Amino acid sequence: MPYKVVWTKRAVKELTSIGRRQAMIIASWVNENLEGCENPTRVGNCAKLEGVKDGWRWRVGNHRILGRVIGDELVVDIFKVGNRRDVYNKLPK
Numbered sequence: 459m460p461y462k463v464v465w466t467k468r469a470v471k472e473l474t475s476i477g478r479r480q481a482m483i484i485a486s487w488v489n490e491n492l493e494g495c496e497n498p499t500r501v502g503n504c505a506k507l508e509g510v511k512d513g514w515r516w517r518v519g520n521h522r523i524l525g526r527v528i529g530d531e532l533v534v535d536i537f538k539v540g541n542r543r544d545v546y547n548k549l550p551k
Contacts, residue, residue, distance in 0.1 A: 459496075459532050460494040460496060460532070461492065461494065461495055461498050461532050461534050462493070462533050462534070463492050463534045463536060464534070464536065466535065466536065466537045469539050472539045473485065476521065476539070476540070480519075480521065483518065483519070484518050484521055487518045487523075488523065492534050498514070501516060504516050504517075505517075509549065510524075510526070511526070512528060512529075513525070513526055517542075520541055521540065521541055521542065521545070522538075522539070522540065522542050522545045523538075524536070524537055524538040524546075524549070525537055525538075
């Protein structure tokens with residue numbers, strides 16, 4: 459069964475603040491690689507997040523996409539997007 463990607467309001471706000479060109483690259487990467495995939499934890503440049511329940515991160519250049527993979531609902535919940543130097547600040551538990 460394919461997974462569905464859900465963006466939080468905060469993630470959309472962070473995506474729009476990055477810059478148009480980089481935001482388009484990130485959005486198209488999510489649509490091509492995460493939307494409708496069979497297992498989002500096996501997509502390239504993926505790693506488990508420490509301290510976040512069901513948390514994963516995907517690397518796109520110097521930016522990171524942080525989200526939760528909710529297996530029961532087959533949902534990838536993207537909760538944060540940003541540059542690698544400050545995206546890991548104030549993570550939810």
